[in-house]
Amino acid sequence: MPPRPPAAPPQEQVDADVARALAEDIGSGDVTAALLPDAADCAYLLCKQDAVIAGRPWFDTTHRALDPQVRIDWRVREGDHVVAGTVLATLQGRSRALVSAERTSLNFLQTLSATATTTARYVAAVAGTGACILDTRKTLPGLRVAQKYAVRCGGGDNHRMGLFDTVMLKENHIRAAGSLAAAVQAARAQQPTLPLVVEVEDLEQLQQALAVGCERILIDDFTPAMRRDAVRIVADLAPEKRIPLEVSGSVGLDGLRAIAEDGVDCISIGGLTKHVQAIDLSLKLGPPPG
Incomplete structure (x- = not known):
C-alpha cells in the first residue's frame, strides 16, 4: 500500500x-x-x-x-x-x-x-539504513511552507521551519558565549521549551555536547573517519544518554549511501529545495x- x-x-x-x-x-x-x-x-x-x-x-x-x-x-x-x-x-x-x-x-x-x-x-538512496533525510532553510523566498510540504510528499522530513521554532547553536553562538556549555545553558534558560540542536566541529566538541545534552547534534563537515568515530562514541553510551547525530555540509547523492551506512540518524540537504x-x-x- x-x-x-x-x-x-x-x-x-x-x-x-x-x-x-x-x-x-x-x-x-x-x-x-x-x-x-x-x-x-x-x-x-x-x-x-x-x-x-x-x-x-x-x-x-x-x-x-x-x-x-x-x-x-x-x-x-x-x-x-x-x-x-x-x-x-x-x-x-x-x-x-x-x-x-x-x-x-x-x-x-x-x-x-x-x-x-x-x-x-x-x-531512495538511503533506504534500509535507518537514516532520515531532512531539508534546510535554503528555500525559495515566500515558498518555505510549500517547499517543506513538498519535501514530506517526497518522503523526507522537515528541519526547523525558521529561526523561531528551534534553537540551533553554531560556531558563532558558541564563540560569543565563551564555550559550548555556556551557550547551551543560555539557550535552555531563555527558551526552555524549544528543541535545541548543537553544531560541533570536532570530536572534543561532540563530547561536550553529549555531556550537557540537547535534542540533536549536528556534525558539520566531518571527515568519514571522524564521522564513524562520532557514531561509535554515541553508540557506546547508555541508551538514555544517546543523542541523534545529524550530518550536514556539502552532501549530494554521490557518497550519500556511505554516510547513511555509517550509522548517523539524519542527513540534512539544502539541495532538496534550492537545487x-x-x-x-x-x-x-x-x-x-x-
Whole structure:
C-alpha cells in the first residue's frame, strides 16, 4: 500500500501564496484571456516526465480563486510517482479562468513536484539504513511552507521551519558565549521549551555536547573517519544518554549511501529545495487524448 500523503498545509497559507502569485501575474486583468469567449470548457493536466507529484492544494486554490465553480478531478494523489505522459487531472470550468490560472497553477505544481522528486531520490538512496533525510532553510523566498510540504510528499522530513521554532547553536553562538556549555545553558534558560540542536566541529566538541545534552547534534563537515568515530562514541553510551547525530555540509547523492551506512540518524540537504529543476507540465484545453 502506498504511503499516505502528508497532512495538508494550512489553507490560509496556501490562500496567501496564491493571492500573491496571481496579483503579480494578472495585475489589473488578463488582457489576452479577455479575447476568448467566456464559455464552459474543459482541460487536462499532463505530466511530461517521470516525477513525484506535490502541490495540489496550490493548484486547486489558484483555479478556484478565478472560478469558484471549477471542477477538478485528480487521477493521482500527493506523493504519487508518475511516469511521463500521465494525465494528472481533468478540469471543467470557464474558458477565461482556465487560461488565466494556467501559468500560476503550473508554477506552483512544477516547482513543488520538483522538490518532491528530488527528495524522493535522496530518500531512495538511503533506504534500509535507518537514516532520515531532512531539508534546510535554503528555500525559495515566500515558498518555505510549500517547499517543506513538498519535501514530506517526497518522503523526507522537515528541519526547523525558521529561526523561531528551534534553537540551533553554531560556531558563532558558541564563540560569543565563551564555550559550548555556556551557550547551551543560555539557550535552555531563555527558551526552555524549544528543541535545541548543537553544531560541533570536532570530536572534543561532540563530547561536550553529549555531556550537557540537547535534542540533536549536528556534525558539520566531518571527515568519514571522524564521522564513524562520532557514531561509535554515541553508540557506546547508555541508551538514555544517546543523542541523534545529524550530518550536514556539502552532501549530494554521490557518497550519500556511505554516510547513511555509517550509522548517523539524519542527513540534512539544502539541495532538496534550492537545487531543483521544474517538472515539465502542461495544461491543455479540451478533453484528454484517448
